[in-house]
Amino acid sequence: MQKSTKRKIRRFLLRVIPIGIVIAIALVAGARYGINLGTLLTVIPASALLVALWSLASGRSPRKDEILETVYSSSPDEWEYKDSEGIYTYKKNTDVRLEDEDYQSRMDFDEPWVHNYSNSTAYRRSLYIYHRSSLIDKKTIIQADETRVFIPLPTVSDLTITQDENKLGQIVNYNKRIDGPRGNHIQRYERYLDEGGITVQPQTRENRNILNRVVSGVKSVISV
Template sequence: MTYDELMSIIDKSRQDDWIFSDERGIYTYKNDLNIRIERPDIDHDADKFSGEDWATRHPDPTAYRVIYEIFYGASFVKEIFMVSVDGHRATLPLPDRKTLTITRQQYRFAQIVDQLGTLDDYMKRAGLEVKE
């Protein structure tokens, strides 16, 4: 499998294409068990994310950087940086700072890891838009 093939599979997948273990922070792709996404535990001191209004304008202004890691078998493929906002009620893609836009690929990935179903509501609240 090539990098482009793997990223295309992830981009075209939906949340229900993945087996999720919240306790382990692991997503496994049902159609190819070699593909997985891992969410390491957040270090609440080291991973604080501040200084950007879109991330802190929520009832709980504390935000944390979250790094998702994509693997194929034992091979590390890519890191995806996101931000957990409002007491971990949503995880948002890291937007372009000037335009507050994200790519369609970022949005599709965020849909996969949106376990609470809050992505779209929090994107509106944060002022984030998908650029076409």
């Protein structure tokens, strides 16, 4: 039997067996405590559905939008940065990480807004979002004021960045080795945005898919 077939059978059994166990427990409990058949016919399908949803949710890999939601809804202090590797690891789920583009790959950058700073030297680098070994997304970060601040690339027309890009800017600036307490790094970053004439767009991210919310709710109930 091929390995792929074995994996499919194993996944099927892992999803079916818990449902069978729930049904068996319900039948035994019904016989022991005198629960009528009508009640059992209501409880068994509902319980089986909850187990099936939980099994399905726990057995699949997160979708791209779920990974991005994890990143963009996080707090800057929930990341651990290794300067020697240029990697930001999400503490609550170490499968999720951000990676700086190699320092040697940076490119000179020059747009009018970088001349608003005391030093107009700036560089363009990429920031990669990963889930395990899978590349989820790539964003452009500008090292401005001679690398003193890290700003997501704003649109040329109106010098704006999205809420998501702003969150990346907060994460990067909070965790980089900059003089002073980390709590001040976000304020420092925001001052640089103001000085550069860069504004953050209103929140436009879509809510999570309703099914994802239902599955998350089911998992939280089962884990109680």
